[in-house]
Amino acid sequence: MGERTPNGVVPEVPLDRTSPVPLYFQVATRLQQLIEDGGVPVGSRLENEVELAERLGVSRPTMRRAIQYLVERGMLVRKRGVGTQVVHPKVRRPVELSSLYDDLAKTGREPRTEIRLLDVRPAPDHVAEALGIAVGSDITWFERLRFASGEPLAIMHNAVPTDVLAIERADLERRGLYELLRAAGRVPRMANQVVGARTATSAEARLLDESRGAPLLTMTRTAWDESGRAVEYGSHLYRASRYSFELTLTI
Amino acid sequence: MGERTPNGVVPEVPLDRTSPVPLYFQVATRLQQLIEDGGVPVGSRLENEVELAERLGVSRPTMRRAIQYLVERGMLVRKRGVGTQVVHPKVRRPVELSSLYDDLAKTGREPRTEIRLLDVRPAPDHVAEALGIAVGSDITWFERLRFASGEPLAIMHNAVPTDVLAIERADLERRGLYELLRAAGRVPRMANQVVGARTATSAEARLLDESRGAPLLTMTRTAWDESGRAVEYGSHLYRASRYSFELTLTI
């Protein structure tokens, strides 16, 4: 009898079938908690999905969907004929499409923004191309200086098509661009970024409180909303001494 | 009667039920082709999934799975009560976990590698921590200089645990690290990267054919295989004048 007993046993889970939260999600969330809290040790094998579904009182497709969800997050690995294993709970979310403002606010680093320029102008060639709009279409163009905890961190140039969102100077000072876009229902869903480096000109150095020739991280980005419409083009400069990009990749 | 006729009509698809390729994947691939070739215009709405399933001769779950696959790739967007829309076919794959060597080879830029150092040593603190192994465990440590089309491009320091893979100098000269890992069955599936910038020291500048103080892109990365085992730690330096990172993000 080839019984391969699993070593990661999932206790019963209280499910709420009246809740608007889908069943598969309730199961997935509970499982994720168990893994993160160490209730199901890393490297252990889960029970097979048929048993699991039966014991938790859900159908196999629902159980599969919950497991699949965690597989996509990189918490579980499945092999046909073998089983489902818990792997490396540290690395989780694929990549976050977040804004600098959000990142700073989340880590309590008091973001502040100084708007150095804001006007409506026809889109120049490279901006129009990046946004996929006609050259000369109206865009709001602005330059911001971003501070964190009182220190300058980045110079940001951005373009937003005027028919996507009318940008007010006052709003932009208090809230991040992405927050404004989200509030207007223009939620960025996809972005293409190019990250590079160069040295600071004297003008840039002065603004960023660095010396001429200091290393800067450059990032240019185009973001689209869920309907595929380009909502933002950005060309940013970060002080390399204070900022770096962190990202998690999965195949 | 509120009939909302779709404007993106999917023609019948020849499906091969004897093929080992899953049905849902055949459907998805065909659909993807149609979108990329412009057969189904961007912005158009697809027929509803029930009809589509019926016409293609598959069940609704299968049809849903095919559509879901393309939604995850960012080619389609669905809204309950509305339908499925084609969006922006340009931006596709989430992120690729590829190696510099592969990238260069693919674009025909003749990668060449010079191994400047290779030995087995106990893992120092920061490497052990990044790899999640005990301090002092044996690793293969090596420094490589990577050329593209005859010009120096990057200085790469890497560590690979000896029990993951025994690295031979000769192999490394002809093939990329990731190719070696894959060949040994240690396929990298997940990676954590931090990208920053700094200026070159004179030693680094000499190697890279730059001048002292030239901007460099820095990248440190830890990669894991599918079982969650750390297979590689890398600390790389790229000439910012010749290299930048490009990535696509989705929520």
Next chain:
DNA sequence: CAGGACGGTTTGTCCTGACAAAGTATTGAC
């Protein structure tokens, strides 16, 4: 004419059932 109620459309969730394919372990033959 404005605004809410209503109905139709479309995707989302969930279930049961069945067979296929890939690994793993056991068994049996040589």
Next chain:
DNA sequence: GTCAATACTTTGTCAGGACAAACCGTCCTG
């Protein structure tokens, strides 16, 4: 003892059906 055939376990794929929830447009009422 070694190796190949076999049985078993586990995940992968697929079908068909049912109801719920969100969205859109229309109609009716005030």
